[in-house]
Amino acid sequence: MTAPTPGPTPPAVRVVCVTFNPGPELDDFATSLRAGSSAEVELVLVDNGTEHERVDRVVQEHGAVLVRDGHNHGYGGAANRGSTGARQRWIVVANPDVVWHPGALDLLLEAGERHPEAGALGPTLLNTDGTRYPSSRAFPSLVQGVGHALLGKVWPGNPFTVRYRQDHQEPRGDEGPTGWLSGACLLLRREAFEQVEGFDEAYFMFFEDLDLAERLLAAGWSSIHVPAAVTTHVGGTSWRARPEAMIRAHHRSAALYLSRRYPAWYQAPVRLVLRVGLLARQTVELRAAHRELR
Incomplete structure (x- = not known):
């Protein structure tokens, strides 16, 4: 495994992208990241997969750091390994199927400075058709969670799902605290992330972001939704495969x-x-x- 090597003056933010046999979406992620921030960014690719050609090429073309040890550590486990040794105040954890809109990461970083209580911040995630992906959600109650699980597929507009996914919010609504944020694209204050010891690796995939938000809240940190920062979530690349x-x-x-x-x-x-x-x-x-x- 090649570990990230910190320089004498670290970039403003480390962006950790977890990959598993990615397609062209990884190229789009790395290319759009350049427009996402005017600050210097350290890109770290954590390779969970077995097909390395594209990952190696993106590492070469974009000057990224590669973390690979031949094992699939799951999403949270890979994100933890990509974050190890970071000296930046901010760490981004993101899927490779996210496309950064111009200035989106800058807006997240600026919001982080405005909200010293924020342990995690998340952007608006748009689907490819321009509709809003529910990236900012309420913590589920038992009744709400059961209602969403049973009815979400057959009746997407049911009140349990709407409440849980906060579908009543406008894509560019007010910036402020929320229950939890999608791990598809998440800005983390390194101090807070390290305080709660990162993602719980018992969750191989899914629910690690919800669990992280609950532990951040218990440690006194908030999760802040930043609607003005916009990304597009292609979504489903791993699911389709x-x-x-x-x-x-x-x-x-x-x-x-x-x-x-x-x-x-x-x-x-x-x-x-x-x-x-x-x-x-x-x-x-x-x-x-x-x-x-x-």
């Missing part, structure tokens, strides 16, 4: 999160019902994915 594996990973992480959320002995019936519900939901989604692959 491995839908069944991703569905299983999502539901494993959901089960882990919920078991930790309701740990008391008297909540055992709640945990059982939730696990049965997750298993049923996973079965339905796997069958749907199998039909689409035929």
Whole structure:
């Protein structure tokens, strides 16, 4: 593994991009990052995959630092390794399928200076059709989470999903605190990130961002949504390649999160019902994915 080597004067921000056999979206990420900030940026690519040609080329073309040890550490684990040794005040963790709009990272950094209480800041994430991706969400209650899980696919406009995803917010609404922010693109104050010891690597994929936000809040830090900073989230590149594996990973992480959320002995019936519900939901989604692959 080639570890990031800090220089005498570190760049203003380290951008950690976690990759797994990426396509051309990685080129778009690295190219758009140049327009995303006028500040000096250290780009670190953490390679979880087995196909290295594109990653190596982007490292060469964009002067990035490569972190690779031949293992797939999951999203949070890879982000932790890419952040190790950082001396910058700010660390960005992002998917390779994010495209930075001009000045977006500058706006995030400026918001971080305005909000000394912020441990994490997140931009507006747009889908490729220009609609808003729900990157700023409320912490889910039990009723809200169950309602979203059961109805989100068949009735996207149900009140549980709308409340959880905060779909009532305008894409360029007010800057301010929120429950949690999508890990697809996240600016982290290094002091806060290190205080909570980074992402919990028990979550291989999914829910690591929600868990991080809860631990930051418990440590006295806020999560701040910065709607003026805009990125586009291509989305689904990993899902399209491995839908069944991703569905299983999502539901494993959901089960882990919920078991930790309701740990008391008297909540055992709640945990059982939730696990049965997750298993049923996973079965339905796997069958749907199998039909689409035929």
